[in-house]
């Protein structure tokens with residue numbers, strides 16, 4: 001081989017080496033970037049860890065905070081609000097009652113007919129309406145005028161002459177925001193949550209505002225009960241099953257209420273109720289404990305929210321936020337690796353990935369995760385995501401949902417602990433004596449809200465965590481019962497029990 005030949009051969013070899021090096025280099029960097037995305041998931045997983053030991057710490061913290069909130073006003077982040085609901089119906093009542101359920105982007109008007117036949121609700125009719133977005137941040141007058149006119153339309157549509165002839169109607173008003181109750185039928189708005197912000201209603205009597213709007217429309221209706229959605233759910237739960245001791249809502253927001261002994265409500269000493277008990281609205285969305293597994297995504301979500309340092313528990317659990325936590329994790333993955341290609345500007349838009357979309361990705365059971373690809377493409381404008389990256393996204397949804405469900409379970413057991421139904425005081429406190437034998441008391445928790453009722457993975461994770469925390473012996477005796485439409489129908493029930501003094505009501509405890 002001449003000099004030229006040798007030169008050419010060397011040149012070719014060098015070129016081949018360079019190409020090979022480039023290919024290998026690209027593979028290595030691809031592997032590195034994939035690894036970085038996986039690390040984001042692994043860190044999320046560690047940050048969200050909610051093993052049973054930690055959940056038990058959350059249970060204890062919840063019970064401690066409940067005590068503190070009952071001991072003094074402002075004693076805890078849990079407001080533990082008095083509801084003045086101290087008894088429930090016993091099923092013998094008759095009559096037609098109305099309810100209005102306001103607490104999210106939809107509101108509902110209901111008519112409930114009680115048949116007087118133990119726990120039978122003859123019929124109920126519901127009409128749903130979205131609240132126009134602009135009314136959520138408008139004035140109190142605009143909002144209540146809209147509600148009163150919808151109520152008026154509902155009443156005017158009544159074909160039944162017997163109903164049309166009713167003069168004064170009794171209404172249960174479900175208003176699912178923190179309210180300082182002044183009686184069972186009146187209360188003052190403390191603050192807005194869930195995206196509502198109507199400043200001129202804060203500090204005002206909510207029932208009075210509604211009654212003014214109704215009378216302006218010529219509607220003769222009295223607010224006989226002002227309740228929270230959890231209280232309505234408990235009322236309906238109790239109507240159907242007397243072992244119901246608490247109610248939990250996990251929907252757009254999250255909250256819980258339960259039956260407390262009046263003498264345990266230390267901040268209202270001397271509180272007398274006919275039943276010796278009262279329903280307490282916990283406002284548990286605002287629960288906070290250092291035992292909660294909090295990640296940098298939660299910290300950022302909170303800082304970017306209109307109510308920083310508020311509703312921390314809710315921000316880890318409820319439907320308003322889960323999708324946005326997932327969006328933040330995908331954004332981080334996209335910034336730290338190129339598994340999603342160039343960073344999509346959509347990923348920086350808060351709340352663009354709504355929880356139902358996240359749920360659809362999590363529940364995608366197609367072999368090629370088609371729905372995940374579609375949502376990434378259509379909503380987040382991230383096209384052509386390879387299958388293994390789609391799997392990563394499903395894992396993110398899983399971690400976020402699992403943590404939410406397990407924390408909600410810990411919260412529920414916290415309530416049971418406070419009232420001695422979790423079996424922790426030795427199994428004895430959860431037992432009742434029947435003759436010489438004793439058995440564990442049946443305990444029912446009414447549960448409502450889109451996240452629990454429509455999201456099977458969430459439900460399964462929550463139920464699984466309940467069983468883990470309570471253990472084999474107690475857990476079969478604790479029943480979570482879906483109480484659909486409880487927030488509305490229950491308000492009508494509370495209205496019924498407060499509309500006529502002659503109505504018999506049962507003792508709570």
Ligand code: ADP
Nearest residue numbers: 104251252319320355356359449450451454455
């Ligand atoms: P609200 O709490 O607003 O009264 P719901 O109890 O119906 O209403 O809950 C609605 C919330 O549930 C939505 O904000 C959404 O986050 C969540 N959600 C709605 N549809 C689904 C679904 N199919 N699967 C899981 N969660 C859902």
Ligand code: MG
Nearest residue numbers: 103229251487
């Ligand atoms: Mg609701």
